[in-house]
Every structure is written in structure tokens, then in C-alpha cells.
Amino acid sequence: MPVEKKYETPLLDQLETGEWPSFVKEIKAAAENNAMANDLLGLLEQSYREKIGHWKHGGIVGVMGYGGGVIGRYTDLPDKYPAISHFHTMRVNQPAGWFYTSEALRTLCDIWDAHGSGLTNMHGSTGDIIFLGTRTEELENVFSKLTAAGFDLGGSGSDVRTPSCCCGKARCEWACYDTMGLTYYITNRYQDELHRPAFPYKMKFKMSGCPNDCVASVARADISIIGTWRDEIQVNQEEVRNYAKSGLDITKEIAMLCPGKCIEWDGNEIQIDNSNCRHCMHCINLMPKALAPGKDRGAAILVGSKAPIVEGALLSSVLVPFIKLEEPYDDLEIWEVIENMWDIWCEEGKNRERIGEFIQRVGLGNFLDAIGLEPQPEMVAFPRDNPYVFYEEYFEEEEDQ
Amino acid sequence: MSDAQPKRLTDIGPPHYQKFLPPIIKENYGKWKYHEILKPGVMVHYSETGAKLFTVRAGSPRLLSTKKIRIYADLADKYCDGHLRFTSRHNVEFLLTKEENIEPLIADLEALGHPVGGTGNAISSLVHTQGWIHCHSAATDASGIVKAVMDELLPYFKTIDLPAKIRVALACCLNMCGAVHCSDIAILGIHRRPPRIDKENLPKMCEIPNLIASCPTAAIRPSQYQGKPSVEIDEDKCMFCANCYTVCPALPLNNPLNDGVSIWVGGKVSNARHEPMFSKLAIPFLPNNPPRWPEVTNAVKHIVELWLKNAKKHERIGEWIERIGWPKFFRLADIPFQKEHIDDFKHAGLSYKRSVHLTYM
Amino acid sequence: MALDIEKVKEAMYKLVKDSAGMKKWKATDLHKACEELFGDEYDKRGIGKDAIKELVEEGKLVYTYFGGSYLEIPHKEGAAND
Numbered sequence: 001m002p003v004e005k006k007y008e009t010p011l012l013d014q015l016e017t018g019e020w021p022s023f024v025k026e027i028k029a030a031a032e033n034n035a036m037a038n039d040l041l042g043l044l045e046q047s048y049r050e051k052i053g054h055w056k057h058g059g060i061v062g063v064m065g066y067g068g069g070v071i072g073r074y075t076d077l078p079d080k081y082p083a084i085s086h087f088h089t090m091r092v093n094q095p096a097g098w099f100y101t102s103e104a105l106r107t108l109c110d111i112w113d114a115h116g117s118g119l120t121n122m123h124g125s126t127g128d129i130i131f132l133g134t135r136t137e138e139l140e141n142v143f144s145k146l147t148a149a150g151f152d153l154g155g156s157g158s159d160v161r162t163p164s165c166c167c168g169k170a171r172c173e174w175a176c177y178d179t180m181g182l183t184y185y186i187t188n189r190y191q192d193e194l195h196r197p198a199f200p201y202k203m204k205f206k207m208s209g210c211p212n213d214c215v216a217s218v219a220r221a222d223i224s225i226i227g228t229w230r231d232e233i234q235v236n237q238e239e240v241r242n243y244a245k246s247g248l249d250i251t252k253e254i255a256m257l258c259p260g261k262c263i264e265w266d267g268n269e270i271q272i273d274n275s276n277c278r279h280c281m282h283c284i285n286l287m288p289k290a291l292a293p294g295k296d297r298g299a300a301i302l303v304g305s306k307a308p309i310v311e312g313a314l315l316s317s318v319l320v321p322f323i324k325l326e327e328p329y330d331d332l333e334i335w336e337v338i339e340n341m342w343d344i345w346c347e348e349g350k351n352r353e354r355i356g357e358f359i360q361r362v363g364l365g366n367f368l369d370a371i372g373l374e375p376q377p378e379m380v381a382f383p384r385d386n387p388y389v390f391y392e393e394y395f396e397e398e399e400d401q
Numbered sequence: 402m403s404d405a406q407p408k409r410l411t412d413i414g415p416p417h418y419q420k421f422l423p424p425i426i427k428e429n430y431g432k433w434k435y436h437e438i439l440k441p442g443v444m445v446h447y448s449e450t451g452a453k454l455f456t457v458r459a460g461s462p463r464l465l466s467t468k469k470i471r472i473y474a475d476l477a478d479k480y481c482d483g484h485l486r487f488t489s490r491h492n493v494e495f496l497l498t499k500e501e502n503i504e505p506l507i508a509d510l511e512a513l514g515h516p517v518g519g520t521g522n523a524i525s526s527l528v529h530t531q532g533w534i535h536c537h538s539a540a541t542d543a544s545g546i547v548k549a550v551m552d553e554l555l556p557y558f559k560t561i562d563l564p565a566k567i568r569v570a571l572a573c574c575l576n577m578c579g580a581v582h583c584s585d586i587a588i589l590g591i592h593r594r595p596p597r598i599d600k601e602n603l604p605k606m607c608e609i610p611n612l613i614a615s616c617p618t619a620a621i622r623p624s625q626y627q628g629k630p631s632v633e634i635d636e637d638k639c640m641f642c643a644n645c646y647t648v649c650p651a652l653p654l655n656n657p658l659n660d661g662v663s664i665w666v667g668g669k670v671s672n673a674r675h676e677p678m679f680s681k682l683a684i685p686f687l688p689n690n691p692p693r694w695p696e697v698t699n700a701v702k703h704i705v706e707l708w709l710k711n712a713k714k715h716e717r718i719g720e721w722i723e724r725i726g727w728p729k730f731f732r733l734a735d736i737p738f739q740k741e742h743i744d745d746f747k748h749a750g751l752s753y754k755r756s757v758h759l760t761y762m
Numbered sequence: 763m764a765l766d767i768e769k770v771k772e773a774m775y776k777l778v779k780d781s782a783g784m785k786k787w788k789a790t791d792l793h794k795a796c797e798e799l800f801g802d803e804y805d806k807r808g809i810g811k812d813a814i815k816e817l818v819e820e821g822k823l824v825y826t827y828f829g830g831s832y833l834e835i836p837h838k839e840g841a842a843n844d
Contacts, residue, residue: 011691011692012692014692014693015545015548015549015692015693017552018548018549018552019514019516019552019555020460020462020516020548020551020552020555021460021461021462021514021515021516022462022514022548023462023463023464023534023544023545023547023548024548025514026462026464026465026466026469027464027466029466029468029469030466030467030468037466040534044533044534047533047542048533048542048545048691048692050657051657051660051689051691052533052655052656052657052660053532053533053536053537053538053539053655054533055533055535055536055537056537056650056841057537057538057647057650057841058839058841058842059826059827059828059839059841060824060826060827060834060836060837060839061839062824062825064819064821065411065815065818065819066411066825067818067825067827067831068825068831072827072839072841073535073537074841074842074843075843078843085843086842086843087535089535093414093415094415095415095416095417095418095420095421096415096418097418097486098486098487098488098489099418099421099422099426099484099485099486100421100484100485100486100487101420101421101477101483101484102473102474102475102477102478102483102484102485103474103483104416104420104421105470105471105473105474105485106471106474108470109467109470109471109474112467113467118466118467118468119464119465119466119467120464120465120466120467120470121463121464121465121491121531122461122463122465122470122487122491122493123463123487123491124578125528125530125578125579125580127489132464132534132535133535136842144409144410147409147410147411147413148410150413150416150420151415151416152411152412152413152414152415156827157825157827157830157831158788158827158830158831159831164489166489167486169430169431169433170418170422170426170430171426171433171446171454171456171496172433172436172446173433173434173435173436173446175431178431180418184414184415184417184418187414187415188414191412191414192412192811192815195411195412196789196811196814196815196818196825197789197825197827197831198788198789198790198811198814199789199790199831200788200790200830201830211671211672211673212671212672212673213670213671213672213677214489215489216489216580216583216670217670218583218670218672218677219580219582219583219668219670219677220580253714253715257674257715258674259674259675259676278672279672280672280673280674281671281672281673282673282674282715285673286715288435288436288437289434289435289437292434292435306580307572307575307576307577307578307580307581307582308575308577308582308642309575309576309577309642309643309644309647310615310617310642310644311617311747312746312747313577313582313679315583315677315679346790346793347790347794349790350614351611351614351615351788351829351830352615352644352648352829352830602840605840606840607828608783608784608785608786610785611786615829644829647828647829648828648829648830649828649829650828650840650841
């Protein structure tokens with residue numbers, strides 16, 4: 001149904017020019033038929049005028065039985081913009097790898113046109129399909145139609161957040177394990193943890209197929225599963241020569257930039273000292289036709305990355321230097337490690353303390369003790385350089401000797 | 402569509418990805434051998450079976466109307482049997498088996514206003530957050546800055562021969578829903594005024610012990626207001642993280658006079674060559690100047706152009722700066738170095754220069 | 763005799779109700795309190811998890827989010843517009 005234009009938007013209109021696709025055009029397109037999108041235009045123009053947002057954070061709306069998947073929002077100007085007096089986000093769990101058919105996309109659009117603002121994010125930062133803006137009374141309607149179409153809500157709050165991954169074996173020769181298969185498995189294994197928040201704070205999984213880490217798992221996931229290999233890089237010398245012929249300076253652009261300094265090029269063949277290879281991917285990235293990760297493939301598992309809130313940003317650090325990730329996934333030992341981590345974190349963690357911060361607070365050594373893993377040199381960049389060691393036991397002279 | 406309510410299902414998880422994969426991917430899953438970038442935004446993947454899969458990647462504003470998604474779906478039907486995907490940086494990718502469909506698809510995408518590019522040594526779309534479109538704690542807008550920045554950087558989206566890839570991201574507050582802290586250039590909204598306390602509503606909205614515990618610098622203390630428990634803030638201790646506001650909506654930090662944008666540089670997440678790195682502070686504060694944030698777009702463009710001019714091949718921004726040293730970066734960029742650049746949170750001392758490896762020219 | 767889930771639900775509900783407005787309960791807090799109340803019979807991964815799930819599905823408790831997820835007695839939220 002057509003909706004009459006309600007607002008002049010001279011500031012936003014200036015973002016319709018230029019060659020990059022314009023979000024203002026998207027909102028205006030939705031506003032032609034949707035009163036919520038129309039009021040959003042008016043509100044956003046006011047924010048642009050006043051240089052301040054006009055949203056209140058809701059903390060209680062959701063679908064029945066779930067504690068995640070819906071982010072409550074209300075404008076602080078409901079009288080002026082009544083259509084967005086409620087404007088809740090729904091996070092819809094994306095298919096692994098973000099592959100769709102046109103039919104599936106149209107189904108999602110039909111649901112959202114009938115019950116929401118007609119505006120989305122494809123996708124949110126964590127990976128979900130974001131349905132941007134609806135009313136409290138529409139949440140169950142959207143949810144029932146989504147589940148009928150085979151979709152479910154993603155995570156929010158202190159729960160397992162929607163796991164995401166790179167396209168892996170679907171379209172990448174560098175995938176060292178089946179990222180999409182494992183992501184699908186993890187998402188289903190932890191449905192309860194995803195929908196019913198039971199943790200001190202959020203818990204993100206991201207699966208990257210190789211050390212290029214296209215889903216930024218080392219920076220953005222509490223559990224970062226990054227594909228790698230532990231045998232020799234596969235080399236096709238003929239193709240290496242072809243790269244050299246086509247102008248690639250193998251000594252300067254590859255050998256000299258190799259962080260392990262383990263590559264030599266004599267003008268005819270490339271030699272790699274694989275025992276010093278750091279698995280950085282640079283040489284493979286530059287010569288994809290000539291080099292490939294080895295055949296003994298798996299992943300390293302790192303833990304603890306997060307954005308600054310509360311105690312500062314962290315990158316994930318190594319917990320398992322190498323693991324084979326092959327089906328049946330049920331049989332992998334890593335689930336016990338992960339669930340032990342959650343147990344100790346739930347027992348001792350503080351509200352809003354991510355697992356990375358928790359590990360920093362209690363110390364990685366103590367954390368390993370608690371989850372039953374042995375310390376390994378791969379877990380640190382270097383051993384301690386301070387001598388204040390917390391020894392836990394000492395000898396006493398025996399009394400009745 | 403009927404509005405009859407179907408049976409209530411829960412915990413079904415996402416649809417299985419296999420339902421959505423094109424036949425060529427099902428047949429060649431795990432069998433890809435290598436790929437080539439044919440031109441900006443166009444890749445071909447070769448399988449050991451001899452199959453070839455073409456990908457056409459186009460930029461997107463991330464915020465999409467259902468109308469636009471339906472147009473994507475129509476394009477996918479027209480050119481690739483209805484198969485498409487999205488990338489981790491919000492680009493849309495069409496998955497083609499017919500090479501002859503590439504150019505007509507590109508023409509349609511460009512006509513639609515969605516430029517094709519973002520592959521290889523280029524800038525890809527900006528990962529970003531919601532800003533004033535949806536967020537209660539935003540210190541700036543997200544989509545507006547992204548649009549203005551990408552209008553400026555578009556030539557670097559439609560290329561493949563920059564020194565290395567460049568990843569720019571924006572988060573509209575320190576919560577960093579966009580986790581921008583490891584980007585080549587991060588645009589980060591910041592607050593600079595301590596929270597105002599809504600004393601009337603605080604007791605109704607917030608649990609005080611939890612609120613006090615939320616402050617990482619212990620700047621929030623218990624107090625009384627009209628005989629009821631309340632809090633007061635030691636403003637000197639506030640570092641504007643807004644953690645208190647997330648826990649208690651009665652402590653807003655949003656403030657038009659003081660909110661703005663900071664610029665961080667030199668982060669990366671890939672392991673290629675250098676290990677992953679955090680972005681470091683380049684410009685502590687730029688004003689919110691909607692609708693096009695000229696100070697911010699100029700600063701980003703300036704840093705990108707400086708990198709283009711000075712970097713060696715394969716050096717990302719952080720690798721380039723690490724080679725030349727931060728003092729030289731500040732000199733070249735003509736950015737004044739000030740107190741805010743020096744860390745004063747935990748482990749700050751690790752960032753002090755502890756040698757005389759210095760440059761003077 | 764095995765622990766009765768209704769007893770656990772009753773105990774959890776009482777904990778939340780009696781401290782409404784003073785203390786917010788996370789799922790982990792309820793587990794810790796129930797471990798004290800019921801001792802070794804209480805299994806947080808089994809009966810504890812089921813009890814919370816049932817309380818929420820019956821509408822007696824509801825998940826809320828204020829910088830962390832909690833379980834509360836259903837109430838009108840402060841920020842809501844009518």
C-alpha cells in the first residue's frame with residue numbers, strides 16, 4: 001500500500017548523490033510502501049540536524065521462550081514518529097557461508113514486508129540476517145513464519161552468538177577444513193546455548209578456512225577456529241616458473257617477505273624449508289596456481305578475542321595448535337574442552353566479562369589447569385620475562401625422621 | 402499469503418546451506434584448485450574436475466530494502482539460475498557458470514548503482530554498525546560516513562593493483578559491534594562528556610550495585626537522591642567507555658557538543674607476512690559534521706593516499722608504518738602528536754619507545 | 763528419590779520474586795543458589811537447565827537484557843512507549 005511522503009529531508013538528500021550505493025535511497029524505496037520506513041526518514045533527518053541519536057534501549061522484548069534474537073528499540077520521540085515508536089531488530093540466523101537462492105531471499109522479503117519495516121542489513125556484523133525494525137506484537141508473527149520457512153533466530157545477550165564462517169570448501173582452494181559443515185554442526189549442537197542465555201556474557205564462534213582469516217575470527221570471536229596444515233606446502237615448479245615469467249619477482253616479493261625466511265628461488269625452482277614455515281599464506285596468496293596448503297590439513301583453535309568493552313580489546317590466542325576437524329564431528333574431543341571452558345567461566349566469571357578477559361584475570365596457566373589442558377609453547381609469543389612465579393606447593397622438612 | 406498461524410517450532414537452527422548451493426558448487430565442493438582475478442570484482446575458480454565458477458562481486462550499502470533484495474534475486478535468476486551469496490564485508494556475489502553472462506550482469510549492476518569491484522589488492526566495502534539509524538549509544542552515524550568515505554575511495558574499490566588490500570571499518574561507539582580494532586583504517590565514534598545522571602528515573606530503571614560494578618575505573622560511587630539510593634560520578638576518572646549506560650539507561654553519554662569521531666590505523670587480521678595487529682590512534686578527534694563528514698572523509702583519503710605514495714609492494718598500512726616508524730608517519734601525515742596518543746590504560750608502558758631506534762628525517 | 767523439577771522451579775521462582783528490584787539473577791546465579799539448596803542432587807546441565815526453560819515457557823520468568831542477560835518476573839519495561 002502506498003504511503004504518502006511525510007518529511008522533507010534536505011540533509012539526507014545529499015547522501016543520494018555520489019557513486020557508492022546510497023542507504024538513503026534504500027530507506028526512501030522502502031518508505032514508498034511502509035510507514036515505519038517513512039517515519040525513520042524523518043527521525044534520521046532530525047538526528048542529522050541535531051547530531052544525536054533518538055533511540056532508547058529495550059531489554060525485555062523477545063519471542064516466547066527465547067532470551068536472544070530480538071533487540072528492543074523505542075524512539076524517544078514517539079509522538080512525532082508514531083510508526084517507529086517500537087522499532088525492534090530481529091536477528092535471523094543466516095545459512096552458513098551466506099549462500100542463498102533467489103527463492104529463499106524472496107521468502108524472507110515476503111515475511112518482512114508483511115510484518116516489519118521492509119529494511120534489512122545483509123548482513124549484521126556477527127553474520128545474521130538483520131530485520132531492522134518492527135513492533136512488539138509482530139515478533140511472534142515473524143518468528144512463526146520464519147520457522148515455517150526453515151529459518152530460526154540468531155543470538156543476542158549473554159549467549160552463544162550466531163556462528164559464522166568463510167565460504168570454505170564451497171569456493172576456496174585454501175580451505176583446510178569444511179568451515180560451512182562445522183559451522184552448521186556447531187550452530188545445531190548449541191541451539192539451547194544460542195537461544196537461552198546462560199553465560200556471563202556473549203560467546204562468539206568464527207570459522208576461517210585458512211590463515212588469511214576472511215571472517216576476522218582472530219579479532220572478533222571468543223573461539224576462533226582457523227584452518228591450517230602441518231606438512232609441506234604443495235608446489236608445482238612449472239607454474240612457479242610461469243609466475244616468474246609473467247613478471248612476479250619471486251625473490252623480492254615472496255622470499256624476502258616470508259616471515260620464516262624459509263623460501264629460496266634460484267631462477268628455476270623454489271625451495272621451501274617447511275620446518276620453518278609459519279603458515280602465513282603470503283607465498284600461496286601470490287601464486288595460487290603454483291602453491292597450495294599441504295595435504296595434512298586441520299585447524300588451530302584460538303580463544304579470547306573481543307572489542308574494547310570492558311577491559312580493553314584482545315586478539316585470540318592459541319589454545320590448540322593443531323586439530324584434525326573431520327566428520328563425525330560428534331566424536332571430536334574439542335567439545336569437552338569448550339564445555340569445560342564454559343563451566344569454569346560460568347562458575348567464576350563476572351557479569352559482562354568475556355572469556356578472554358576472564359583468562360587474563362585468572363591467568364592462562366590457571367585456566368589451562370581448570371579445563372584440563374597441558375601448557376604448550378605454541379600458546380605464548382614468548383615465555384614470561386618476570387620472575388614472580390606463583391608456586392603452589394613447597395617442600396617441608398619431614399618431622400618424624 | 403495466508404495469515405493462519407502454523408504450529409510453533411523452536412530451536413530448528415538455520416536452514417542447511419546445501420539447500421542453497423548451486424549445482425556447480427555441490428559437484429566441486431572441496432575440489433577447487435586455484436583462482437584468478439580476471440578484473441576488478443570478477444574472479445574465476447578452477448576445479449580439479451575442469452569446472453569453472455565465475456564470481457561477480459558488487460558493493461552494497463549493507464542497509465538494503467526488500468525491494469533491492471528482490472532486484473538482486475531477479476538478477477540472480479536472469480544470469481545464474483538464482484544463485485548468489487553475500488560476503489563477510491556485505492558485498493553481494495553472483496555465482497555464474499556462463500562466462501558470457503559476466504558483462505551483461507556487470508552492466509545491470511552498474512546501472513543499478515552497485516559498483517563491481519572489491520577483490521584482490523583493493524578496498525572492499527566497509528564493515529560498519531547501525532549509528533543513528535538504530536542505536537541508542539551511537540556517538541556518530543555509521544551509514545552516512547560510510548557512504549561519504551566510499552564515494553571518495555570508489556576508484557580504489559574498482560581496481561586490483563594497490564600495494565596490498567585495505568580494510569576500512571566503522572564503529573559508532575566503543576562497544577564496536579563492528580569490531581573495527583584490527584582494521585587498516587578504523588573510524589570510531591567517541592563520546593567526550595561523562596554521563597549525565599537521570600536521578601528521577603535511575604532507581605526505577607537500574608540496579609545500583611550492578612551499575613557501580615560496571616565501571617572499569619571505579620568512577621561510579623553510591624550516593625543518595627531525595628532519600629533514595631542513587632549514584633554520583635567522579636568525572637576525572639571517566640574514560641567514556643559507556644559501559645555504565647549499557648547496564649543502566651539512566652546514564653546517557655550522547656551529547657552533540659562533545660561526540661565525534663576518531664581515526665585509527667595499521668591493524669590487520671590476516672596472518673599474511675605480519676601477524677595480526679591492532680589499529681593505533683592516528684587522529685584523536687574529528688567533529689560530527691553531517692551529512693558528509695568532510696573532516697573524516699578528508700582524513701581517511703589523506704592517509705590512504707599517503708600509503709599509496711610511500712608503501713612498498715605488499716605492505717599493508719600497518720606494515721608500512723612499522724617499517725618507517727610512527728614518528729615518521731606523523732611527520733609525513735602532518736598530524737599533530739598530542740597527549741591523547743599516549744596510552745594510559747593497562748599495560749600502557751609496553752607502548753613506550755624503549756630503544757633509540759629513531760628516525761630524524 | 764530423584765529431585766522433583768517442580769521443587770526446583772518453585773525455588774528458582776521464589777529467589778527471583780523475593781529479590782525483585784534489589785538483585786538481578788543470571789542463569790548462573792540461579793544454578794549456584796540451587797546447588798546450595800539441593801546439594802549434589804542438583805545438576806545444572808540437566809534439571810537446572812530444564813527448570814529455567816520451563817519457567818520461561820510457562821511465562822513465569824522472562825529473559826531480559828541490560829548489559830547482560832537476566833531472568834526476571836515479567837514486567838512492563840522502562841523504555842517502552844505505549
